Amino acid sequence: MKEKQLVEIEDLQKLCEQGTFSLKLNWDTLRSRVGKAGEDFFYYEGNKLVGYMAIYDFGGKIELCGMVHPHYRRQGIFTKLVKKALQTAKKREPRAILLNAPAKSESAKMFLATLPCRFDMAEYQMQWQETELTDYEGVTLRPSNEEDRDLEIQLDVDCFGFLQHEATSYYKLLKEEGLNTLVIVYEEQAVGKIRVEESDGEAWIYGFAITPAFQGKGIGRKVLKQVILEQQKKGNPIYLEVEATNPAALKLYESCGFKSYHQQDYYVYLGSDPISQHLL
Known part of the structure; x- marks a missing residue:
């Protein structure tokens, strides 16, 4: 990943969230990836970043989290990014692949409904008061x-x-x-x-x-x-x-003194093939 791409990811995240939910992009990890490759997947229209997917390796589990620019949705961009991320994740033979989605994101729920996956757990993001x-x-x-x-x-x-x-x-x-x-x-x-x-x-x-x-x-x-x-x-x-x-x-x-302010939902991917027919 290049330093410039960190800025592009941050700008895209702000567009996608728009104050209604929070994407879990693990920014401490992303910053450590500058100069490295293999963990991040980008989709550009011309010079404009419109889609992004990251994989995070936590021992025996791999988490996937991504986003697509609101004006470029329903064009198959996220599907392509998920395919690439799943290909990489499956090669590592993890115990589980988790798809991470903000609980308040209706578009994320609609997409997950098309995949072979099941709800696994919820995670609260908390801020100290x-x-x-x-x-x-x-x-x-x-x-x-x-x-x-x-x-x-x-x-x-x-x-x-x-x-x-x-x-x-x-x-x-x-x-x-x-x-x-x-x-x-x-x-x-x-x-x-x-x-x-x-x-x-x-x-x-x-x-x-x-x-x-x-x-x-x-x-x-x-x-x-x-x-x-x-x-x-x-x-x-x-x-x-x-x-x-x-x-x-x-x-x-x-x-x-910590109070919950966002909820992230995790879904276990159940497909045996990273290029599942559900993504075609």
Whole structure:
């Protein structure tokens, strides 16, 4: 991807959303792809970007998310992009391919109805609202290093359902993309991780996990409050994402002042052939 294409993607995203829903394009990942190829698919009319599709590799699962300019829809552009993305995704032999669509996008629902897929889960995008924060001492955060490799991999296995080889592959991918993780330390022991990405005046929280043996001790709440306070000092609005099927995490975030503002729906692709007859 070229630097210029990042600007084109951002402009197209604004046109497609128009304040009614939010596309999940994982901008921290997109920025790391400049100079690389194979993960992004573009459709141009002349010199104008009118269609875009990205694939995101999360260990054993691959997510697809894309968009088409409102004036160029119903011309088969999105179908062509999906075909190309599925071809690439299937070659990696993932456990699942997920199609990501904003819950409020009627055009996305209509398209998904033509594919062999089923609804899998909903994910809430949340933003922190001004809330008084207390009782956040007793844990510390430090940058991860090579000695934390096994811990980070095991946390993805224990907390996010990765298989061991998937977690190892995902760990390597994050390092290659330059996405840095913070290690959570409690009573001089590394017990978890969290990633905070700052970009365009916003802060996003990802990969927040506490090792099972230390869950239920209030560590996660203290960590979250520390991150919020640090970003609040910088003047950054703070965002995160949580699956609707994770009520414990949802309750934790809400107790610290996060409110849901968008919902993303995920559909599992069921086709065995990346060039399914449903896309012809």
